[in-house]
Amino acid sequence: MPFAGSGSSVSTKSDSSSVPPEIMAEIRSQFLLECDEHLAEFESGLLQLQAGSTDWEIVNAIFRAAHSIKGGAATFGLDRLVRFAHDIETILVAARAQHVIPDDKALAMLLRAGDVLADFVREARDGTAPDEARIAACSRELAAASGAAMPDQQDFETLTFQPIPASLDADCAPLLQNWIVHFRPHREFYATANEPLVLLKELQNLGDIKVVLEEGSVPPLAELDPTSARLSWTVTLSTAHTEAEIHRAFEFVEDICELRIAPELEDAPAQAPSLPAPLLAEPAPAKQPTPVNAATSSIRVDLEKVDRLINLVSELAIREAALTERVLNAGLAGAHVSAITAAFDDLRHLTRDLQDYVMGIRAQPVKVVFQRMPRLVREVGSHTGKSVQLACHGEETEVDRALIEGLTDAVTHMIRNAIDHGIEKPERRLACGKPAQAQVKLNAAHRGGRVVIEISDDGAGIDRGKVLALAVSRGLVASTDSLAPEEIDNLIFEPGLSTAEKVTDLSGRGVGMDVVRRSVQSLGGRVTVSSTPGAGTQFTLSLPLTLAVMDGMMATVCGQSLVVPLTALLETIQVQESNVRRLGTSGNLLTVHGKHVPMIDLGQFLGYGTKREMSASCVALLVEDDAGEKIALLVDDVPEQRQIVIKSVEANYRRVPGIAAATILGNGAVALILDINAITASRKTPSGTETGVRLSA
Amino acid sequence: MAITKTILTVDDSRTMRDLLTSTLEQAGYSVVQAGDGAEGLQVLESKRVDAIITDINMPVLGGFGFIEKVRRDPEYRAIPILVLTTENSPAMKEKARKAGATGWLVKPFNTEKLTDALRRVGV
Numbered sequence: 040m041p042f043a044g045s046g047s048s049v050s051t052k053s054d055s056s057s058v059p060p061e062i063m064a065e066i067r068s069q070f071l072l073e074c075d076e077h078l079a080e081f082e083s084g085l086l087q088l089q090a091g092s093t094d095w096e097i098v099n100a101i102f103r104a105a106h107s108i109k110g111g112a113a114t115f116g117l118d119r120l121v122r123f124a125h126d127i128e129t130i131l132v133a134a135r136a137q138h139v140i141p142d143d144k145a146l147a148m149l150l151r152a153g154d155v156l157a158d159f160v161r162e163a164r165d166g167t168a169p170d171e172a173r174i175a176a177c178s179r180e181l182a183a184a185s186g187a188a189m190p191d192q193q194d195f196e197t198l199t200f201q202p203i204p205a206s207l208d209a210d211c212a213p214l215l216q217n218w219i220v221h222f223r224p225h226r227e228f229y230a231t232a233n234e235p236l237v238l239l240k241e242l243q244n245l246g247d248i249k250v251v252l253e254e255g256s257v258p259p260l261a262e263l264d265p266t267s268a269r270l271s272w273t274v275t276l277s278t279a280h281t282e283a284e285i286h287r288a289f290e291f292v293e294d295i296c297e298l299r300i301a302p303e304l305e306d307a308p309a310q311a312p313s314l315p316a317p318l319l320a321e322p323a324p325a326k327q328p329t330p331v332n333a334a335t336s337s338i339r340v341d342l343e344k345v346d347r348l349i350n351l352v353s354e355l356a357i358r359e360a361a362l363t364e365r366v367l368n369a370g371l372a373g374a375h376v377s378a379i380t381a382a383f384d385d386l387r388h389l390t391r392d393l394q395d396y397v398m399g400i401r402a403q404p405v406k407v408v409f410q411r412m413p414r415l416v417r418e419v420g421s422h423t424g425k426s427v428q429l430a431c432h433g434e435e436t437e438v439d440r441a442l443i444e445g446l447t448d449a450v451t452h453m454i455r456n457a458i459d460h461g462i463e464k465p466e467r468r469l470a471c472g473k474p475a476q477a478q479v480k481l482n483a484a485h486r487g488g489r490v491v492i493e494i495s496d497d498g499a500g501i502d503r504g505k506v507l508a509l510a511v512s513r514g515l516v517a518s519t520d521s522l523a524p525e526e527i528d529n530l531i532f533e534p535g536l537s538t539a540e541k542v543t544d545l546s547g548r549g550v551g552m553d554v555v556r557r558s559v560q561s562l563g564g565r566v567t568v569s570s571t572p573g574a575g576t577q578f579t580l581s582l583p584l585t586l587a588v589m590d591g592m593m594a595t596v597c598g599q600s601l602v603v604p605l606t607a608l609l610e611t612i613q614v615q616e617s618n619v620r621r622l623g624t625s626g627n628l629l630t631v632h633g634k635h636v637p638m639i640d641l642g643q644f645l646g647y648g649t650k651r652e653m654s655a656s657c658v659a660l661l662v663e664d665d666a667g668e669k670i671a672l673l674v675d676d677v678p679e680q681r682q683i684v685i686k687s688v689e690a691n692y693r694r695v696p697g698i699a700a701a702t703i704l705g706n707g708a709v710a711l712i713l714d715i716n717a718i719t720a721s722r723k724t725p726s727g728t729e730t731g732v733r734l735s736a
Numbered sequence: 737m738a739i740t741k742t743i744l745t746v747d748d749s750r751t752m753r754d755l756l757t758s759t760l761e762q763a764g765y766s767v768v769q770a771g772d773g774a775e776g777l778q779v780l781e782s783k784r785v786d787a788i789i790t791d792i793n794m795p796v797l798g799g800f801g802f803i804e805k806v807r808r809d810p811e812y813r814a815i816p817i818l819v820l821t822t823e824n825s826p827a828m829k830e831k832a833r834k835a836g837a838t839g840w841l842v843k844p845f846n847t848e849k850l851t852d853a854l855r856r857v858g859v
Contacts (some may be wrong), residue, residue: 059762066758068766099820110752240858294833
């Protein structure tokens, strides 16, 4: 399907004149009025915080006010206003990132900064000269605070640009070169409303193009998934523009399409543009790992149908549990009981098998995640001047389709992080006696009912001294704490801990491993790190096989039903006077097999009831979090173990500390599923003492 | 070819909205405005638009939430959306992309940058 055309004929709307000055002036004065509103909002928000409010919406509103002032001011060239607003914004960004309301000192400073902003606005309006002494003092104060908040931030004032005059020889005819541009949009390309035709037109603006569409991989209509992305284009572009300018045409879509731009080979002019293969050797399709006759062994099913099926089966499982419970509680007469119980057992097994099979339909090999990584490794490697080789194993390991997207994000971020921070420059590697080319390994496997993905590199390992120093300076650990090496390594998952000496545009500013951890946790997974100084770092990601069902131990506390995930449960223990030790006024230890384990009174922890005396009727559940830390949860009773269908609390209400999700019981009541990691973590943070987080928080 | 294209601008700042409107109108587009994402959705119900330019930080319904809602609706799914941002970082782009944005426009902008970005999303 060739599509040919020549450059300059495409009209653009960019040559029209800009906004007339009188309209611009009007908008400017309106902006200054609007600034007054923003400043009022800014001030009243700060005053509310000063009065002790802890409403996050106020912090957000203050941020928005500063941000709006900055955005408008930039448009009208009010540079000092921009810079000031930017510093204020930086402090608020840090507060939001660390989820800490600015303290009184910071609030007072922000209030003073607001006064200066008001001065600038007045100056812009009527030329009133601002109080320079006040500005200087405030700006020093702000710079110090924003510098502390974002130590890695570059002062953009120090960057000065020197224009370099370039002369162009007018007689010189434009040097045309032929480029082969091959692009294959991914699904996201279409999902974000991008259009291949628009890109083709962009290329056409650069020069003469010849376009070849490759539609070979489009299946017959009956088998076509309309949301899949299968087309690719090869464009031969004859232009005087540079490769960078060609790349610019793809600015919005770079990461969501496969893109190769290469000069056409001089010695192969006869080659048809429809053959992109020699541009980059692609692995031969011959070594497909599934040699089965695909045509007869699989059919295509609409994903929506599968999801509906899963929902129905989940509901079926809930009803089955409800029915069983009701019938057995109804008090049947002697002889029938065993027959009915047996029938219900069968029903339960069938339901369960059905559920397993249906879940299996949703499974996808992690290959879809892994196959995006070679390109990332190449790009990040070349961007950072490091040579990196990627090895993938276990690509056939299957995970729930719903996990794929989150998994892709997490793996992308961790690989980026490994190359950017973990792997040394080639010179440095050679000096350490390592091969110049670094290795990154991606490994996937099923282990103990979970999917485990490991990302390891042979880089420098985590610089524990630096991490610890940073953690101490951020107040995450006390300087007197003695931490085990692996505890120090895992500090990198704390918010605001980025040890890169300068912010690179690859890993960004501080949106680092804490974000990865949070997103993995939101998938019901966990991530840990281990590192050997000088030899490398290994991240281990473990995810549930499915997001929809899990096995849990039911527990009752103060009349409430709770669920402890079976994957976290080690043992249930009868609590007796003899195996409990008191630790001061607040804590208790439970003796388990000769070892002491901290014990949490769940009723008190969740705010259901006050602390109570230990009695012999109490039961403790010994659980282990992802990092292997054990705690005992004191509950009233553990009636049974059962399979539950997970319903999101976050989607229906909001995130609740200490609670991972909820389920609906046979009798229609809601039971909350405990988030063991959050419970052990809250014990360690200074704010979460033994009394814990309250549900009402 | 004389059909005027309509752009929906979503921004809580009236200044920004007016500036966008004048700039766009100068460039030959017609413009409808909304003060936040929720208003934006209301506008979409009553008016056919060819593209959306939206701010990120807004009260009620912010930019990313708004985009996600637009993308979830089969009716509006194919509308190109530009995110108006002050920050030109890969992280921002990734977030915008994830929400479903087609492209981005970095503030401060001028007529050329604006029309260039619109052209690059096919409007």
